[in-house]
Amino acid sequence: xxxxxxxxxxxxxxxxxxxxxxxxxxxxxxxxxxxxxxxxxxxxxxxxxxxxxxxxxxxxxxxxxxxxxxxxxxxxxxxxxxxxxxxxxxxxxxxxxxxxxxxxxxxxxxxxxxxxxxxxxxxxxxxxxxxxxxxxxxxxxxxxxxxxxxxxxxxxxxxxxxxxxxxxxxxxxxxxxxxxxxxxxxxxxxxxxxxxxxxxxxxxxxxxxxxxxxxxxxxxxxxxxxxxxxxxxxxxxxxxxxxxxxxxxxxxxxxxxxxxxxxxxxxxxxxxxxxxxxxxxxxxxxxxxxxxxxxxxxxxxxxxxxxxxxxxxxxxxxxxxxxxxxxxxxxxxxxxxxxxxxxxxxxxxx
Amino acid sequence: xxxxxxxxxxxxxxxxxxxxxxxxxxxxxxxxxxxxxxxxxxxxxxxxxxxxxxxxxxxxxxxxxxxxxxxxxxxxxxxxxxxxxxxxxxxxxxxxxxxxxxxxxxxxxxxxxxxxxxxxxxxxxxxxxxxxxxxxxxxxxxxxxxxxxxxxxxxxxxxxxxxxxxxxxxxxxxxxxxxxxxxxxxxxxxxxxxxxxxxxxxxxxxxxxxxxxxxxxxxxxxxxxxxxxxxxxxxxxxxxxxxxxxxxxxxxxxxxxxxxxxxxxxxxxxxxxxxxxxxxxxxxxxxxxxxxxxxxxxxxxxxxxxxxxxxxxxxxxxxxxxxxxxxxxxxxxxxxxxxxxxxxxxxxxx
DNA sequence: CGAGGATCTGTTAGCGATACCATGAGCTGG
DNA sequence: CCAGCTCATGGTATCGCTAACAGATCCTCG
Numbered sequence: 186x187x188x189x190x191x192x193x194x195x196x197x198x199x200x201x202x203x204x205x206x207x208x209x210x211x212x213x214x215x216x217x218x219x220x221x222x223x224x225x226x227x228x229x230x231x232x233x234x235x236x237x238x239x240x241x242x243x244x245x246x247x248x249x250x251x252x253x254x255x256x257x258x259x260x261x262x263x264x265x266x267x268x269x270x271x272x273x274x275x276x277x278x279x280x281x282x283x284x285x286x287x288x289x290x291x292x293x294x295x296x297x298x299x300x301x302x303x304x305x306x307x308x309x310x311x312x313x314x315x316x317x318x319x320x321x322x323x324x325x326x327x328x329x330x331x332x333x334x335x336x337x338x339x340x341x342x343x344x345x346x347x348x349x350x351x352x353x354x355x356x357x358x359x360x361x362x363x364x365x366x367x368x369x370x371x372x373x374x375x376x377x378x379x380x381x382x383x384x385x386x387x388x389x390x391x392x393x394x395x396x397x398x399x400x401x402x403x404x405x406x407x408x409x410x411x412x413x414x415x416x417x418x419x420x421x422x423x424x425x426x427x428x429x430x431x432x433x434x435x436x437x438x439x440x441x442x443x444x445x446x447x448x449x450x451x452x453x454x455x456x457x458x459x460x461x462x463x464x465x466x467x468x469x470x471x472x473x474x475x476x477x478x479x480x481x482x483x484x485x486x487x488x489x490x491x492x493x494x495x496x497x498x499x500x501x502x503x504x505x506x507x508x509x510x511x512x513x514x515x516x517x518x519x520x521x522x523x524x525x526x527x528x529x530x531x532x533x534x535x
Numbered sequence: 536x537x538x539x540x541x542x543x544x545x546x547x548x549x550x551x552x553x554x555x556x557x558x559x560x561x562x563x564x565x566x567x568x569x570x571x572x573x574x575x576x577x578x579x580x581x582x583x584x585x586x587x588x589x590x591x592x593x594x595x596x597x598x599x600x601x602x603x604x605x606x607x608x609x610x611x612x613x614x615x616x617x618x619x620x621x622x623x624x625x626x627x628x629x630x631x632x633x634x635x636x637x638x639x640x641x642x643x644x645x646x647x648x649x650x651x652x653x654x655x656x657x658x659x660x661x662x663x664x665x666x667x668x669x670x671x672x673x674x675x676x677x678x679x680x681x682x683x684x685x686x687x688x689x690x691x692x693x694x695x696x697x698x699x700x701x702x703x704x705x706x707x708x709x710x711x712x713x714x715x716x717x718x719x720x721x722x723x724x725x726x727x728x729x730x731x732x733x734x735x736x737x738x739x740x741x742x743x744x745x746x747x748x749x750x751x752x753x754x755x756x757x758x759x760x761x762x763x764x765x766x767x768x769x770x771x772x773x774x775x776x777x778x779x780x781x782x783x784x785x786x787x788x789x790x791x792x793x794x795x796x797x798x799x800x801x802x803x804x805x806x807x808x809x810x811x812x813x814x815x816x817x818x819x820x821x822x823x824x825x826x827x828x829x830x831x832x833x834x835x836x837x838x839x840x841x842x843x844x845x846x847x848x849x850x851x852x853x854x855x856x857x858x859x860x861x862x863x864x865x866x867x868x869x870x871x872x873x874x875x876x877x878x879x880x881x882x883x884x885x
Numbered sequence: 886c887g888a889g890g891a892t893c894t895g896t897t898a899g900c901g902a903t904a905c906c907a908t909g910a911g912c913t914g915g
Numbered sequence: 916c917c918a919g920c921t922c923a924t925g926g927t928a929t930c931g932c933t934a935a936c937a938g939a940t941c942c943t944c945g
Contacts, residue, residue: 207695209931220895225933235893250693252670256609257931260900265606267649267671274635281631285624288652297671299617299649302638320602321617321647345557425833454833483775483804485835559901570925575903585923607901610930 208249217245228253259322267297268506269318272329273306277423278450278478279396279495283329283351286499294507299323306330311338319346325506327351331395347509351502354395360509360517362502366396369491369523370403373445373473376489376525378411380471381534382443387418388431388455390447400447400475421451428454435470436462442470442534449474449481449490456484456530467532477526487528497521558599567595578603609672617647618856619668622679623656627773628800628828629746629845633679633701636849644857649673656680661688669696675856677701681745697859701852704745710859710867712852716746719841719873720753723795723823726839726875728761730821731884732793737768738781738805740797750797750825771801778804785820786812792820792884799824799831799840806834806880817882827876837878847871 214221219242226234227242234242245251259265268291275281288298299321301314311330315338318326324347328335331352339357342348352363377385387404390397401418408415419434421427428451435441436459446452452474456466464470466486474481477492501519508517564571569588576584577592584592595601609615618641625631638648649671651664661680665688668676674697678685681702689707692698702713727735737754740747751768758765769784771777778801785791786809796802802824806816814820816836824831827842851869858867 211931221931222896222933223894226894229933233893238893252666254610254931255671256606256615257900258933259606260604260610260902260931261933263900265671275625275638276628276632276635278626282626285626285652288625288650289654292652292654297649297651297667299647300638301647302635302642304639304642316602317647321605321615425830429833450830453830457833457835460835480775480800480803483779483807485807485810561901571902572925573923576924579903583923588923604901607930608903610901610932611903613930 208251209254210251212249213242213245213251216249217242263322265322265324266295267299267321267323268503269315269321269323269326270298270300270329271303271311271314271318271326272300273303273332275300275302278476279448279493280329282495283499283502286496287327287329287503288499289496290500290503294503296324296503303330306332307334308337311335312341315342315346315348319343325349325510327502327506328353333393333395335395347506349502349506349509351498352395358516360505360515360519362498362505362519363521364493364495364498364523365520366399366523367403367406369475369493369525370400370445371407372403372523372525373475373489373491374404374407375411376527377443377445377471377473377531378407378413380443380531382471383534384408384413384416385443385445386416386435386441388428388435388444388446388451389418389420390451391422392420397447400445404445421447423448423451425450425454427451429458431455432458433462435459436464443472443531444470445473445475447475449476449478449484449488452488452490452530453484456486456488460485466530468535471531471534473531481526482528484530486530489528489531490526492524492526494521494523558601559604560601562599563592563595563601566599567592613672615672615674616645617649617671617673618853619665619671619673619676620648620650620679621653621661621664621668621676622650623653623682625650625652628826629798629843630679632845633849633852636846637677637679637853638849639846640850640853644853646674646853653680656682657684658687661685662691665692665696665698669693675699675860677852677856678703683743683745685745697856699852699856699859701848702745708866710855710865710869712848712855712869713871714843714845714848714873715870716749716873717753717756719825719843719875720750720795721757722753722873722875723825723839723841724754724757725761726877727793727795727821727823727881728757728763730793730881732821733884734758734763734766735793735795736766736785736791738771738778738785738794738796738801739768740770740801741772742770747797750795754795771797773798773801775800775804777801779808781805782808783812785809786814793822793881794820795823795825797825799826799828799834799838802838802840802880803834806836806838810835816880818885821881821884823881831876832878834880836880839878839881840876842874842876844871844873 210221210224213224224242227239272280291298301317303310303314326348329351336354348359350359350361353361374385389401419431421431432455446455459466459470474488474490477490481488481490498521560571560574564574574592577589622630641648651667653660653664676698679701686704698709700709700711703711724735739751769781771781782805796805809820824838824840827840831838831840848871
């Protein structure tokens with residue numbers, strides 16, 4: 186019953202009962218008494234097959250536990266149903282959440298996600314990451330590398346490969362989905378000014394990260410809009426450790442009454458440094474973070490911060506990529522609005 | 536120069552200068568003046584080709600920016616160079632780090648990683664996740680779903696697909712890489728006992744998570760080994776929020792002088808609840824966490840915790856999978872030892 | 886009743902690579 | 916000087932699927 190083809194495949198020395206190879210379309214066709222083409226149609230355009238035939242085929246599919254060989258399908262159609270994600274450190278909260286958002290959106294559309302993580306962020310690695318994915322015939326690539334070097338890597342793309350960038354700068358040639366960092370930073374800064382602080386200090390992320398410069402820009406513009414002094418920003422590396430080290434410096438400056446920190450983990454370090462120095466939060470110093478990691482509400486004190494909806498960014502990026510794959514071109518830009526979440530680390534200036 | 540084949544492909548209405556299709560092996564062969572077979576050999580078994588010929592072929596490859604079509608290769612070899620990872624929420628620190636470890640190990644061996652994340656943890660979804668990956672011809676699958684339902688899903692695996700489990704239980708039919716949860720929990724518990732605490736309370740993770748039960752078991756056995764009273768464990772859901780809620784209850788019990796919390800984020804919630812209730816850490820109550828998230832050293836107070844080397848687990852899992860793919864069978868078990876990191880949230884019993 | 890159309894199913898020809906075997910060139914040694 | 920070998924290369928079939936067309940069937944309506 187398994188088709189003459191199968192029988193003739195058995196080599197002389199082999200027993201016909203050895204581990205049966207997975208069923209292929211022809212096997213299903215034989216079992217259902219139709220041609221392979223009809224099986225193919227049942228799977229790809231069921232409405233073109235008489236319901237009765239379709240049922241017979243589906244029964245055969247189930248009986249043989251048949252699954253189409255995607256390699257063969259890709260070979261002929263040129264489409265794989267896989268999208269690639271190029272990313273840097275996926276243990277960071279932001280990238281991990283974005284990846285998760287992309288993956289969920291992809292799952293809902295029956296796409297699979299392949300990831301190429303990079304050992305370092307620079308043009309050459311990004312290009313290599315994209316190449317690695319391309320050689321697997323992905324239908325498109327989403328780059329999650331919010332670093333200026335990414336922009337470099339995105340200038341010279343293989344022709345014909347749809348690419349979308351997440352969190353990228355403004356002058357890219359590809360569609361971008363991103364949280365509006367400037368708006369979020371400005372919101373945080375204005376919040377602090379509205380509490381009566383004379384000005385707001387800033388602990389930024391590492392240079393050359395798009396997020397860093399966006400937040401610096403938003404903070405600066407909010408200060409300038411109200412004619413406030415713009416202190417020199419301090420620079421951290423996203424870790425709680427760097428927040429702590431720099432926080433110790435901040436704690437020594439009696440002028441400092443309000444700090445906008447570029448992410449929650451550094452803010453955590455700052456909080457600890459301030460506390461150790463005997464400066465109370467928020468009575469003496471107000472602190473605002475960025476991200477709203479799930480634990481932010483349980484910092485001491487609960488952290489006022491700017492929530493980024495990473496999941497939404499991932500979904501938007503995926504949607505942009507689908508559009509790109511479908512042939513919509515141009516350099517669309519999908520901005521996701523961040524949200525200020527006021528908790529207890531900010532208070533009126535004393 | 537681009538080969539007759541290419542020319543004949545151009546349809547009547549099309550201009551020959553339209554976007555050129557990507558070069559295929561035959562194009563390279565023609566340009567190098569050899570057969571496609573030789574090109575294939577240069578790519579897969581260079582030592583079988585005379586250096587001089589090889590150089591010509593490689594030059595042609597570079598000139599045409601040729602990249603092999605992996606679908607075609609998969610179709611004939613049956614191997615894809617892609618491995619699948621089935622996982623649940625990749626925004627959690629543990630899974631994200633494990634995934635990262637797997638991805639790095641995979642990259643070093645020129646494997647690509649496809650992920651299938653699950654909307655829920657139960658047998659049916661796990662099976663579907665594996666199927667989704669299998670239909671993409673992955674060479675093997677690593678399941679990162681440390682939940683009892685995973686064990687269910689792993690009992691009925693498609694024949695012939697190498698599968699490795701991360702963090703799984705003991706009675707699985709597949710190789711497992713995991714951190715020794717029991718050992719870590721016991722170590723944490725003994726640490727607290729050694730500081731003079733009469734006994735140790737436990738805030739566990741959600742039921743049916745393998746990690747939860749492993750940590751409960753380790754904690755319990757350490758207490759029993761010294762003949763201590765074993766309090767009823769409290770149950771959280773891994774979030775700082777649940778740690779906080781349950782911490783408030785713990786704070787009301789004057790008996791409680793030492794708590795072993797099943798992860799760092801819940802521990803953070805517990806710390807805050809204790810502080811709000813006026814109980815000092817570590818003077819009144821000692822707290823130990825689990826994971827050693829990067830921020831744990833900046834909790835207030837810095838958290839004593841058990842470090843899990845997730846990256847190493849990921850590497851081990853990948854290695855096990857490679858072995859499986861190479862045909863080594865059996866149910867190997869690779870345990871990674873956790874490490875107690877003593878900071879300031881634990882102190883002698885008063 | 887039969888032409889013309891709609892609907893369903895089958896046939897053929899690849900997609901781009903590798904496995905397998907065949908071939909020819911060049912060398913060795915008796 | 917040629918059998919017998921190695922080494923480098925080429926020819927051909929095939930992996931499993933679908934696009935494009937062709938044929939078969941059934942229905943509709945003048």
